[in-house]
Amino acid sequence: MISDYRWYWSAGLVVVVTLIYFLQPILSPFLIGMLLAYLGDPLVDRLEERGLSRTLGVVVVFTVASSVLILALIILIPLLGHQISTLRDNVPAMIDWFHNSALPWVEARLGISVSDFRLDSVRDSLKEHLGQTTSVLAAVVTKATKSTMALITLAANLVMIPVVGFYLLRDWDLIVARCRDMIPRHYEPLTVKLMHDCDEVLGAFIRGQLLVMACLGVIYWLGLWMVGLELALLIGLLAGLASIVPYLGFFVGITAALLAAVFQFGDLFHLVAVVAVFSVGQMIEGMVLTPLLVGDRIGLHPVAVIFAILAGGQLFGFVGILLALPVAAVIMVLLRHFYQRYRDSAAYGHAPVAADVSEDVESNEVEQK
Structure with a gap:
């Protein structure tokens, strides 16, 4: 009977992975909203301890977080756009300096031939492509408005993320309790x-x-x-x-x-x-x-982080990147659990087996007497 339930769980896991693969274009706002709810739950719990209701605590957390985010965007976007424009203007000069100064210095000091580095073609290509974009914001808007459907999808996702995050954060404790009630009692x-x-x-x-x-x-x-x-x-x-x-x-x-x-x-x-x-x-x-x-x-171990993000992006795109770290955390915890069970088992050290055998021999001798 237990093996039947294991087959059910395995089939359920396959169904979940299949749904993620086919529904990944619409999962991003839900996963981001879930991440926001997970990050904000401890703050809301502390506000509840101070006497606020759950809904009011969620409103306070969302208001403060949204205000900080909007203020940061208002300050950072113009500065970042200006610096990207500066980088765009200086990249050709940087390539010229690297080609005319840095590489000859390396060649003279180390005796390495650098004549095969054709950076002038790279410089001309960068000038051509970077010159087509006047600003980062203009590039994003241009790309987003090429398709009406893409623009509608982007707007819908931006609206859905705070809505999904709000409701998930408000009902987070209830969702966790319901999930716990579904776990087999054993x-x-x-x-x-x-x-x-x-x-x-x-x-x-x-x-x-x-x-x-x-x-x-x-x-x-x-x-x-x-x-x-x-x-x-x-x-x-x-x-x-x-x-x-x-x-x-x-x-x-x-x-x-x-x-x-x-x-x-x-x-x-x-x-x-x-x-x-x-x-x-x-x-x-x-x-x-x-x-x-x-x-x-x-x-998480740094190597596990790198592998999880790259593997998630390769398998499921942006949705896979969002799921990479939670899945990696679950896998790491399960591996530690199974490793500890292996260390405590008779397969790792034969002492428990020998102890059981000695106890059986002593009990047989007592019965014979």
Whole structure:
């Protein structure tokens, strides 16, 4: 009978994966709304503890979060658009500098032939394509308005995300309780423990790591701005986003900042200043941000994060990217559980088997006497 239920669960998993594959064009707003509800549930719970109703707590959280997001967009979009335009104008000059100065220096110092690098054609191609776009916002609007259906879909998704997120956040505790009631009674304690472990792993990564990414992006941005780097916001944003994988943001950011500093200033002082900015950022992350925001909870391994995101995007596109981290967290928790069961089993060490045999021998001897 148990094996029959296992077949039912397996068939249900196949059905879910199939539905995700065929319904992925419409799943994005629901998954993003679910993510917003998951992130906002602890805040609403705290407001409930202070005497607010669930609905009023959700309204407060949504109002504050929406206000912060809108204010950030109003401030960042013009600045980011200006820096992207600056980068667009400077890319051909950067390629010329790299071709006429950097590569000959490498060739003279290391004896490596760089004549095969045809960067002039790359420069001409970039000039042709980058010159066609006057601004980032104009490019997005142009692409979105090419198709009326695409524009309607985009508008519908933007409207549905807060609506779905609001209702899911309001009924989050009820949904969790209903799902728990559906668990077979025999497996409820183990399932609840595994789901709690999944929440610890996923919460440590999503809630903690996202805050760390935002803080690092601001730190790098302000630090590079104080150095005088023209692309400070763009590089800080890039480094903050890349920090989803620990240490990746540091290497990506410092590499881009050093290249930009060499092209913009060309002196040792500003290179040392860039290194100092990222060194301070790493110290703040290691001593303050990670202990405070993530704590000692075990998150996802960096390799697991990279593989999950790439595999999810390859299999299911943007929907797969949204599902990658939750699925990776569940898989990691299950692997730890099965590993611990294996360590506690007789298959790992023969001591339990030997103990059982000795007990059987002693009981037989007692019976014979």
